[in-house]
Amino acid sequence: MIKDFFSLALKNLKSRGIRSWLTLLGIFIGITAVVSLISLGNGLQLAVASQMGLASNELITVQAGGITGYGPPGSTVVEPITKGDARAIERLSSVEIAVRQNIKSAKVEFNDVVNFRYVGSVSNKEEERDLMQTRANAGPIMGKLVGENDFGKVTLGYNFYDKSEEWGGEAIIPGDTILINDERFEVIGIREKVGSLISDNAVSMLEEDMEDLFEYGNIADLIIVKPKSEDLMDKTKADIEKLLRQRRGVKEGEENFEVSTPESALATINSVLEGVQIFILIVASISIFIGLIGIINTMTTSVMERKKEIGITKSVGARNEHIFSQFFIESSLLGLIGGLAGAIFGTFIGFAGTYGINNLLGTELVPNIDFVLIFLTLLGSFLIGGIAGIIPAMKAAKQNPVEALRG
Amino acid sequence: MEKKENKVIIELQNVHKYYYMGHSIVKAVDGVSLKIKEGDFVAIMGASGSGKSTMLNLVGSLDVPTKGTILLDGEDISELSESDLSQIRGKKIGFIFQSFNLINNLTAKENVMIPMIFQGHDSEERSFRANKLMDLVELSDRMHHSPNELSGGQQQRVAIARSLANSPEVILADEPTGNLDSKTGATVMDFLKDLNKKGKTIVMVTHDIKLVKDYPDIVYWLKDGKIEKITKKTVKRRTQ
Numbered sequence: 001m002i003k004d005f006f007s008l009a010l011k012n013l014k015s016r017g018i019r020s021w022l023t024l025l026g027i028f029i030g031i032t033a034v035v036s037l038i039s040l041g042n043g044l045q046l047a048v049a050s051q052m053g054l055a056s057n058e059l060i061t062v063q064a065g066g067i068t069g070y071g072p073p074g075s076t077v078v079e080p081i082t083k084g085d086a087r088a089i090e091r092l093s094s095v096e097i098a099v100r101q102n103i104k105s106a107k108v109e110f111n112d113v114v115n116f117r118y119v120g121s122v123s124n125k126e127e128e129r130d131l132m133q134t135r136a137n138a139g140p141i142m143g144k145l146v147g148e149n150d151f152g153k154v155t156l157g158y159n160f161y162d163k164s165e166e167w168g169g170e171a172i173i174p175g176d177t178i179l180i181n182d183e184r185f186e187v188i189g190i191r192e193k194v195g196s197l198i199s200d201n202a203v204s205m206l207e208e209d210m211e212d213l214f215e216y217g218n219i220a221d222l223i224i225v226k227p228k229s230e231d232l233m234d235k236t237k238a239d240i241e242k243l244l245r246q247r248r249g250v251k252e253g254e255e256n257f258e259v260s261t262p263e264s265a266l267a268t269i270n271s272v273l274e275g276v277q278i279f280i281l282i283v284a285s286i287s288i289f290i291g292l293i294g295i296i297n298t299m300t301t302s303v304m305e306r307k308k309e310i311g312i313t314k315s316v317g318a319r320n321e322h323i324f325s326q327f328f329i330e331s332s333l334l335g336l337i338g339g340l341a342g343a344i345f346g347t348f349i350g351f352a353g354t355y356g357i358n359n360l361l362g363t364e365l366v367p368n369i370d371f372v373l374i375f376l377t378l379l380g381s382f383l384i385g386g387i388a389g390i391i392p393a394m395k396a397a398k399q400n401p402v403e404a405l406r407g
Numbered sequence: 408m409e410k411k412e413n414k415v416i417i418e419l420q421n422v423h424k425y426y427y428m429g430h431s432i433v434k435a436v437d438g439v440s441l442k443i444k445e446g447d448f449v450a451i452m453g454a455s456g457s458g459k460s461t462m463l464n465l466v467g468s469l470d471v472p473t474k475g476t477i478l479l480d481g482e483d484i485s486e487l488s489e490s491d492l493s494q495i496r497g498k499k500i501g502f503i504f505q506s507f508n509l510i511n512n513l514t515a516k517e518n519v520m521i522p523m524i525f526q527g528h529d530s531e532e533r534s535f536r537a538n539k540l541m542d543l544v545e546l547s548d549r550m551h552h553s554p555n556e557l558s559g560g561q562q563q564r565v566a567i568a569r570s571l572a573n574s575p576e577v578i579l580a581d582e583p584t585g586n587l588d589s590k591t592g593a594t595v596m597d598f599l600k601d602l603n604k605k606g607k608t609i610v611m612v613t614h615d616i617k618l619v620k621d622y623p624d625i626v627y628w629l630k631d632g633k634i635e636k637i638t639k640k641t642v643k644r645r646t647q
Contacts, residue, residue, distance in 0.1 A: 004524045008513075015512045312508045315469060316522035316569065317497010319490035401469045401493070405508070 002325065009330035013337070016302075023298040024338035026291025027384065031342025031377055032349065033284035037277060039350025040357075041368030044276075047195075047357045048269050058230050059135055060237055062089065062098075062223040062244070064257045079248065079256055083218040088243060089225055094236040096228045099128040100220030102210055108203065109179035111168040118198060119180065121207040122146050122155075131226055136191075136199060143174030143189030146204050154178070154185045157200040158193040180205075181213055195361030233261050288384060291338060295388035299331045303396040310396055311404030320397040327393035328386060335385015339378050347374070413444040415478075416499070416576050416608055417466055422475035424461050424632075435461040436472070437632035443610060445576065448603045450619050451612045453629035460581070462629060463612040467579045468496050480576075497525050501570025505582035507562040509554035515565045516541060516550040522572040540568035544598065560591030567598055577608040584618065596622055 013020075064081045083100055090098040102121045107114055123129050126148060133145065138158075146155045156172060164171035172178065176187045180203065193200060211217070227236035240259045250256055260268075303310070310323055347369060354367040424436040435458045443449055443466070451466075453459040464470035465477060468484045477484045480499060484492055501522075502508075509518045519537040528536075541550050544564035546557075554562050563583060570578050580599060584592030600622055603609045611623065619626050628635045 001524060001527060004530070011512050011517075308508065309510050312510060313521065313525075314493050315467070315496065315502050315508075317494055317525040317573065319493050319525065321490065322525055402464050405469070405504075 005325050005329045008326060009333050012330055013333060020298045023294030026287045026294050027335055027338030027381055028342045030284040030288035030291060031339045031381055032346040033280050034377055035343045035346025035374060036349035037280055038373050039347055039367045039369055040353045043354045043357045043365045045273055046363060047361060060225040060259060060261050062225060062240060062259050080219045081223060081257060083220055085247060086220055086223045088247060089223060089240055092239050092243060094228055094232050094239050095225055097127060097131055097226045099123055099131055099224045101222045101224055102216060103221050104214050106181050110172055111170045113168040115166060118202040120202050120204050121210045122204050124148060124206050124208060131224060135224055138191040138194045140189040141192040145189055146206060151206060151209055152185060153188045155189040155191055155204045156187055157191055157202045159200040161190045183213060237261050292384055292388045295331055295334055295385055299389050299392035303392050307399060307404045308407035310399045311401050314401040315405060324393045324397040327396045328389045331389020332382050332386040336378060336382040339381020343374050343377055413446055415442045415444050416480055417443040418478040420476040422465060422472045422477060424465060425473045434632050439634055441627060443608060445608055446606055447625060448609045448623045450623035450626045451629055452619050452626050454614055457629045458632040459612045459629050463581050466610055467500055467502060468492055497522050498573050499575050499577060501575040501578045503566050503570050503580040503583045505585035507566050509562055509565055511554050514551045514553060518565055519568045519572055522569060526573050540571055544568045559587050560594060563587060563595050577610060578602060580611040582613055
């Protein structure tokens with residue numbers, strides 16, 4: 001008999017007007033948000049991680065004052081980290097190499113166009129340079145990277161070449177000369193795209209050149225540390241923290257510097273993303289709740305409109321629970337249809353979003369289509385429809401046949 | 408056909424039905440007693456406002472009386488739950504309404520099948536019976552049409568088919584020809600007469616004097632909620 005009520009409910013839904021379908025918008029938006037969030041999955045995390053330059057998972061970074069949020073690391077710090085800190089860190093038994101890196105903002109001029117860009121330093125020592133390149137994770141797409149004794153020469157991020165519109169319509173290529181803070185530099189290479197807005201727009205030059213250009217002396221914006229072994233990551237981090245506390249004379253818990261392992265950086269990203277996800281889920285819950293109210297509304301209207309039909313079915317032998325089931329199932333199906341549309345659209349957004357991330361970052365992410373979760377969201381929307389239908393269905397079941405027949 | 412002592416299907420014992428309108432009481436049915444026996448063709452006749460619609464609701468056990476007892480197949484309907492009453496009604500009484508009361512979302516055949524759903528018949532049986540009934544009312548070719556696409560007479564024939572869905576003992580017809588022209592009305596009445604000949608009990612409520620002359624065996628004349636007179640045809644059909 002339940003099967004018959006399902007087919008009756010489907011027939012009734014088919015003859016419904018656009019008004020009923022519009023009330024499903026809430027459920028639709030809610031389920032779309034949930035499903036797209038799930039199918040984007042770790043794509044979102046990866047996108048943010050790569051924006052923050054976390055391609056390598058075996059290096060520790062040290063910087064003063066923690067993440068400032070605005071400007072290049074270290075640029076807004078009171079007590080900076082120094083070259084001496086880097087040397088001291090390198091002497092630790094758990095550390096293989098420690099390299100300082102500076103990142104500054106500079107005026108870059110080409111083709112009579114001026115833009116402000118980040119400039120990052122590259123060490124003149126080969127093993128240190130290798131380490132920095134591991135971190136940057138971008139080989140040359142044209143020309144070569146800045147190497148030993150390449151004084152007066154720079155390598156540029158992919159966007160210098162790709163976004164010629166930022167340079168008066170001319171793409172910068174190896175062999176060109178650019179002015180950085182009014183000094184002439186020869187471009188010897190373009191790095192491949194990494195998808196990070198910072199790296200792809202940055203200039204690389206030798207540390208010595210940068211020191212001359214910006215005159216920052218011994219300061220290090222960043223110290224990149226390679227532990228002797230990846231297994232020693234946490235121990236190395238602890239060693240560095242202990243050392244820097246001594247050198248800077250601060251107590252535990254009052255550090256004015258930050259030592260971050262890839263894991264801790266990832267944890268930061270995840271907590272930010274979690275916040276975003278919670279926000280989206282709250283929005284989704286609100287719209288699902290609105291959807292619930294919408295279904296209650298449309299079902300109540302439907303009960304009034306179909307009073308006569310209720311009277312007829314009662315006069316031909318329908319029990320109260322039959323009438324209840326009929327409206328309850330119809331309401332559940334209404335919720336399910338909203339959920340189904342949302343799941344389809346959410347999956348579509350998941351695909352489109354992943355495609356967008358892949359395009360932007362050059363990654364090869366696959367959308368995370370979790371059928372169990374999709375099934376659960378569908379079940380959920382079916383149940384929400386059902387819950388919304390309880391009161392209207394009870395109202396329908398309680399109709400007095402004589403009055404209902406009058407319409 | 409042979410019958411022994413005809414059993415009473417519906418019995419009203421001193422039935423009253425009052426409605427309260429503001430401070431005044433409307434006595435729509437005021438102390439009516441009657442017995443409807445198997446195989447009867449009964450008409451309840453009265454002008455509008457005479458209480459005949461209320462009578463129909465009571466006889467059809469759609470409504471329960473304010474006072475008095477109604478026995479449906481020997482069972483006191485006021486002692487049944489609404490749902491149980493509905494179920495029994497669906498089995499024992501078939502309704503035909505003046506305004507047909509078909510469900511427009513469904514096809515003619517589906518309308519005929521609806522009462523069978525509530526008695527728990529499976530879909531194969533429903534389909535088989537609905538085909539037979541549509542054939543009986545000569546609408547086999549219109550089975551899959553929506554009621555909207557049928558003429559008034561055709562709709563009423565679908566309603567007759569529906570009323571027969573669960574092989575009820577009684578067919579209750581409320582002004583069955585009220586919305587039809589006289590020719591189609593006559594066709595519908597012939598169907599009812601035919602059913603009566605096949606042994607179905609028919610109770611018809613009408614205000615149409617012409618119908619009363621030709622078809623029913625017993626006529627209850629209703630006025631102001633009371634039975635004013637009872638007329639019977641001299642030739643009893645069941646003695647044939």
